[in-house]
Amino acid sequence: MLELTAPLAEGQAVGRLLRAWRHRMDRRSAHGSLGGPHRSRGRLSQADVARLTGVSEGWYRALETGTRRDFSDAFLQAVADVLRLDEAERLTLFLGVSGRRPPEEHTAPSPPPAGVLDLLEVQNPHPAYLSDESWNVVAANATMAHWFPWVREPRPNLMRWVLLAPEARTQLLDWEDDFARVYLAMLRIAANRNPGSPHLRALIGDLLTDADCRRIWSDEHGVVEHPDGHRIRLRLPVHEGAVVEVTSQVLLPVASRDLRFVIVTRNDAATAGPDRRPAP
Template sequence: MDREDGESISRLLRAWRGRIDPRTVRELRGVLPRPGRRLSQKHVARMTGVSEGWYRALEAGRRQDFSESFLLRVAEALRLSEAETLTLFLAVCGRRPPERGHAEEDLPRGVKALLEQQVSYPAYLSDVAWNIVASNALMGEWFPWVHRPRPNLMRWALLHPEAREQMLDWEDSCARVYLAMLRVAANSDPGNEELRGLVHEILDADADCRRIWAQEYDVVEHRDGHVFRLRLPYHGNAEIRVTSHVLLPIQRTDLRFVFITPVDGWAGV
């Protein structure tokens, strides 16, 4: 974790700790240091529920098995910004901090505007568990299920009977790909209870999905560029070929911005 250029995480942690006035810390009422003394390692350990030695190891840059929950408590105790919290996580464990839950009204203005202004093709935002966070008007016209309570792409595509009618060549073009995506997501974030529960729910509910899961070992990260065939009531049940495009908003890396475009210049939207 340490670097020789003076910008080690140890130096940053000491600086972040040093800017806090202990008198403003509610948890330290009754144990405040003498006037003029800064927040100590012992105080931060007390605030985060660990031993002084454990916190000292973090600030000294010694590699330990520091949990995400501990690092989040440190970030809260030291009043770190999102950028500072990201720096702490990357320096200590080499990964980003877990994303906090967000409501649709918390979407970055630019991302929401881009979604709403996309009037040529269906577009939507989904989170890491494929919950539909927001969608444009055309997405709702092509796929009315996005307006149902708590819409989830995986549940619809893999469990709902209408998906097998509307997504042609369902097993090879849809089920195998989506299950391969679930396999990547579940292994990339094994502590995500929602993802783990989604996998169990789908496998428990559908025999075809269980068979494919047991037989296949493919892994797919996303459907960007994937071509698939649809037969939707919106198009009079005529067969169409489309491809999906997946973007990751820099302000919300827990979201996928997905839009669907026609293949071969089809423009019958």
């Protein structure tokens, strides 16, 4: 049995992975990018990867040997692209070298996994929905649509309905304190997490056309990531004027990290009645 007499040097584990990932690459697949009178057979060398990522051979060699350097996200992304790393390998490279996750890419969102959609439906009779990083509602179960019919409209957005829809200010009780201040505080974190997102910039611009939202945005400095366990009171048409207190629970699906899975549960014991049945 192999006995380790000393811990692995910092970076060594990732360095071994990098060498394995580089050795699995057929150099001919990168031949056109390398240019010049280079040999076309064999595996990529450290010099090859350095040339393809635009750094010196010594700089790339430091990455493979675990030597501490201030490696930028752009360089690590370039290495991952050259070595054709998949999502899990790219994550391992970033965490092992810098302790950071790869920066999020703002690409067209993929459809929610079928299993997540199935899980959404089994939450009935509790309202449940999926929203993306800009609070677009990408899926909702039948009870959510029964309580909040606006989720069936084209391109429904939670922030826009809560903060801009006139009916929201009467259906969501304590609108300013329990909704507007909390939702705008979430937007502050989102805007700093993804400063390059055109969708978030457009959303914030639309919301700040409202005088109340603009005042709260200017006066308040609170930040909230996810209001998990947020207790709120509603007076919805589906409840025929009755005030209903609910709690929203926020989950983050591992398979779709850009989505929020939100379940709304009533705080009373009632489980029957017309408001508990999905719309036909």
